[in-house]
Amino acid sequence: MHDAFWYFDKEMALATENYYSREEGRKMQYLGFQWIGKLLPFSSASHAQYGSSPILSAEDGITYHLFATFTDSARRVVSDAHAATRVTIDRICGPVEKINDTTFRLAFYRMGLNNAKRTNDVWLFASAGGNTVYKTAVQQFNYKIPYPLTDGKRQEIFFPAINDVKKGAVSVKLNARSDSGLPVLYYIKKDRLV
Secondary structure, three states: OOOOOOOOOHHHHHHHHHHHHOOOOOEOOEEEEEEOOEEOOEOOOOOOOEEEOOOOOOOOOOEEEOEEEEEOOOOOOEOOOOOOOOEEEEEEEOOEEEOOOOEEEEOOOOOOOOOOOOOOEEEEEEEEOOOOOEOOEEEEEEEEOOOOOOOOOOOOEEOOOOOOOOOOOOOOOOOOEEOOOOOOOOOOOOOOOO
Protein backbone atom coordinates (compact mmCIF):
# COMPACT_ATOMS: atom_id res chain seq x y z
CA MET A 1 0.00 0.00 0.00
CA HIS A 2 2.90 2.39 0.74
CA ASP A 3 4.27 2.07 -2.82
CA ALA A 4 0.92 1.91 -4.64
CA PHE A 5 -0.18 4.70 -6.96
CA TRP A 6 -3.76 5.99 -7.13
CA TYR A 7 -6.06 5.83 -10.14
CA PHE A 8 -9.41 7.41 -10.97
CA ASP A 9 -11.08 4.08 -11.70
CA LYS A 10 -10.53 0.35 -12.24
CA GLU A 11 -10.28 0.75 -16.02
CA MET A 12 -7.33 3.16 -15.72
CA ALA A 13 -5.64 0.96 -13.08
CA LEU A 14 -5.87 -2.11 -15.35
CA ALA A 15 -4.63 -0.16 -18.41
CA THR A 16 -1.63 1.09 -16.43
CA GLU A 17 -0.89 -2.37 -15.06
CA ASN A 18 -1.06 -3.81 -18.58
CA TYR A 19 1.29 -1.10 -19.89
CA TYR A 20 3.92 -1.71 -17.21
CA SER A 21 3.64 -5.51 -17.38
CA ARG A 22 5.54 -5.31 -20.68
CA GLU A 23 8.65 -4.26 -18.71
CA GLU A 24 8.42 -7.05 -16.14
CA GLY A 25 11.78 -8.69 -15.47
CA ARG A 26 13.78 -5.82 -17.00
CA LYS A 27 16.50 -3.98 -15.08
CA MET A 28 16.06 -0.51 -13.62
CA GLN A 29 17.98 2.42 -15.03
CA TYR A 30 18.41 5.60 -13.01
CA LEU A 31 18.49 9.26 -13.99
CA GLY A 32 20.23 12.20 -12.41
CA PHE A 33 20.77 15.88 -13.18
CA GLN A 34 24.02 17.72 -13.80
CA TRP A 35 24.63 21.43 -13.43
CA ILE A 36 28.01 23.04 -14.17
CA GLY A 37 29.46 19.57 -14.77
CA LYS A 38 28.50 18.14 -11.36
CA LEU A 39 25.75 15.73 -10.38
CA LEU A 40 23.16 17.43 -8.22
CA PRO A 41 22.43 15.71 -4.88
CA PHE A 42 19.67 13.11 -4.71
CA SER A 43 17.35 12.91 -1.71
CA SER A 44 15.02 9.93 -1.34
CA ALA A 45 13.33 11.75 1.57
CA SER A 46 11.97 14.61 -0.55
CA HIS A 47 8.95 14.43 -2.84
CA ALA A 48 10.91 15.65 -5.86
CA GLN A 49 14.03 13.62 -4.97
CA TYR A 50 16.00 16.22 -6.90
CA GLY A 51 15.79 19.82 -5.84
CA SER A 52 18.11 22.72 -5.88
CA SER A 53 18.61 26.25 -4.85
CA PRO A 54 18.39 28.63 -7.82
CA ILE A 55 20.38 27.46 -10.82
CA LEU A 56 20.06 30.55 -13.00
CA SER A 57 23.18 31.56 -14.86
CA ALA A 58 25.18 34.73 -14.44
CA GLU A 59 25.01 35.35 -18.22
CA ASP A 60 21.62 37.03 -18.29
CA GLY A 61 20.05 35.96 -15.00
CA ILE A 62 17.18 34.08 -16.65
CA THR A 63 18.81 31.33 -18.74
CA TYR A 64 20.48 28.17 -17.47
CA HIS A 65 21.84 24.87 -18.72
CA LEU A 66 20.78 21.63 -17.06
CA PHE A 67 21.75 18.13 -18.18
CA ALA A 68 20.18 14.78 -17.43
CA THR A 69 22.27 11.62 -17.39
CA PHE A 70 22.19 7.97 -16.38
CA THR A 71 23.52 7.23 -12.88
CA ASP A 72 24.07 4.31 -10.55
CA SER A 73 21.22 3.32 -8.20
CA ALA A 74 22.54 5.62 -5.45
CA ARG A 75 22.54 8.54 -7.95
CA ARG A 76 26.12 9.41 -6.98
CA VAL A 77 28.08 8.61 -10.15
CA VAL A 78 27.40 8.57 -13.89
CA SER A 79 26.76 5.02 -15.11
CA ASP A 80 27.10 3.07 -18.37
CA ALA A 81 24.47 0.52 -17.22
CA HIS A 82 21.50 1.69 -19.30
CA ALA A 83 19.67 1.31 -22.60
CA ALA A 84 21.19 3.01 -25.63
CA THR A 85 18.57 5.76 -25.58
CA ARG A 86 18.69 9.51 -25.25
CA VAL A 87 17.74 11.29 -22.02
CA THR A 88 15.51 14.34 -22.45
CA ILE A 89 14.30 17.00 -20.03
CA ASP A 90 10.85 18.58 -20.30
CA ARG A 91 8.72 21.04 -18.37
CA ILE A 92 6.01 19.86 -15.99
CA CYS A 93 4.93 23.29 -14.73
CA GLY A 94 6.17 26.64 -13.50
CA PRO A 95 7.63 29.82 -15.00
CA VAL A 96 10.09 28.18 -17.40
CA GLU A 97 10.36 27.50 -21.11
CA LYS A 98 12.49 24.86 -22.79
CA ILE A 99 14.82 26.35 -25.41
CA ASN A 100 16.51 23.07 -26.35
CA ASP A 101 17.43 19.77 -24.65
CA THR A 102 19.74 21.42 -22.14
CA THR A 103 18.78 25.11 -22.13
CA PHE A 104 15.90 26.58 -20.14
CA ARG A 105 14.76 30.16 -19.59
CA LEU A 106 12.71 31.80 -16.87
CA ALA A 107 9.34 32.71 -18.44
CA PHE A 108 6.44 34.06 -16.42
CA TYR A 109 3.04 33.31 -17.87
CA ARG A 110 -0.69 33.87 -17.34
CA MET A 111 -0.58 32.59 -13.76
CA GLY A 112 0.91 35.98 -12.92
CA LEU A 113 3.30 37.13 -10.22
CA ASN A 114 1.12 37.13 -7.12
CA ASN A 115 0.66 33.42 -6.45
CA ALA A 116 2.83 32.96 -3.35
CA LYS A 117 2.94 29.18 -3.76
CA ARG A 118 3.57 28.88 -7.51
CA THR A 119 5.15 32.06 -8.90
CA ASN A 120 8.71 30.82 -8.34
CA ASP A 121 8.20 27.04 -8.34
CA VAL A 122 9.64 25.16 -11.36
CA TRP A 123 9.14 21.44 -12.00
CA LEU A 124 10.95 19.53 -14.77
CA PHE A 125 11.30 15.84 -15.57
CA ALA A 126 13.93 13.73 -17.30
CA SER A 127 12.94 10.62 -19.24
CA ALA A 128 14.68 7.85 -21.14
CA GLY A 129 13.27 4.98 -23.10
CA GLY A 130 14.02 1.37 -22.31
CA ASN A 131 14.82 -1.71 -24.36
CA THR A 132 14.59 -5.49 -23.92
CA VAL A 133 17.05 -5.32 -21.00
CA TYR A 134 16.19 -2.02 -19.23
CA LYS A 135 12.92 -0.42 -18.14
CA THR A 136 12.00 3.12 -19.17
CA ALA A 137 12.99 5.75 -16.60
CA VAL A 138 11.49 9.03 -15.42
CA GLN A 139 12.85 11.41 -12.79
CA GLN A 140 11.45 14.77 -11.64
CA PHE A 141 13.37 17.85 -10.57
CA ASN A 142 12.16 20.87 -8.60
CA TYR A 143 13.76 24.21 -7.90
CA LYS A 144 12.67 27.62 -6.72
CA ILE A 145 13.75 30.83 -8.37
CA PRO A 146 14.43 33.79 -6.09
CA TYR A 147 11.22 35.79 -5.90
CA PRO A 148 10.84 38.57 -5.20
CA LEU A 149 14.33 39.31 -6.43
CA THR A 150 16.11 41.56 -3.94
CA ASP A 151 19.70 41.31 -5.22
CA GLY A 152 21.15 43.19 -8.16
CA LYS A 153 20.64 46.65 -9.59
CA ARG A 154 17.20 48.22 -9.68
CA GLN A 155 15.64 48.81 -13.08
CA GLU A 156 12.50 50.53 -14.31
CA ILE A 157 10.29 49.46 -17.17
CA PHE A 158 8.66 52.15 -19.29
CA PHE A 159 5.48 50.87 -20.93
CA PRO A 160 3.74 53.49 -23.12
CA ALA A 161 -0.06 53.34 -23.22
CA ILE A 162 -1.60 51.14 -25.90
CA ASN A 163 -4.01 52.80 -28.31
CA ASP A 164 -7.56 51.47 -28.46
CA VAL A 165 -7.59 48.00 -29.99
CA LYS A 166 -10.38 47.09 -32.37
CA LYS A 167 -12.28 43.85 -31.90
CA GLY A 168 -10.79 41.12 -34.06
CA ALA A 169 -7.26 42.60 -34.08
CA VAL A 170 -4.70 39.86 -34.66
CA SER A 171 -1.71 41.58 -33.09
CA VAL A 172 -0.86 44.61 -30.99
CA LYS A 173 2.56 46.29 -30.99
CA LEU A 174 4.06 46.61 -27.50
CA ASN A 175 6.84 49.12 -26.90
CA ALA A 176 8.05 48.57 -23.35
CA ARG A 177 11.71 49.16 -22.59
CA SER A 178 13.91 48.89 -19.53
CA ASP A 179 16.34 51.57 -18.44
CA SER A 180 18.87 48.75 -17.89
CA GLY A 181 18.91 47.94 -21.60
CA LEU A 182 17.80 44.35 -20.91
CA PRO A 183 15.06 42.91 -23.13
CA VAL A 184 11.47 43.16 -21.85
CA LEU A 185 9.45 39.95 -21.97
CA TYR A 186 5.65 39.81 -22.00
CA TYR A 187 2.92 37.44 -20.98
CA ILE A 188 -0.87 37.76 -21.13
CA LYS A 189 -2.87 37.31 -17.97
CA LYS A 190 -6.56 36.88 -18.56
CA ASP A 191 -8.86 38.28 -15.95
CA ARG A 192 -12.51 37.42 -15.84
CA LEU A 193 -14.64 39.22 -18.35
CA VAL A 194 -16.58 42.23 -17.14
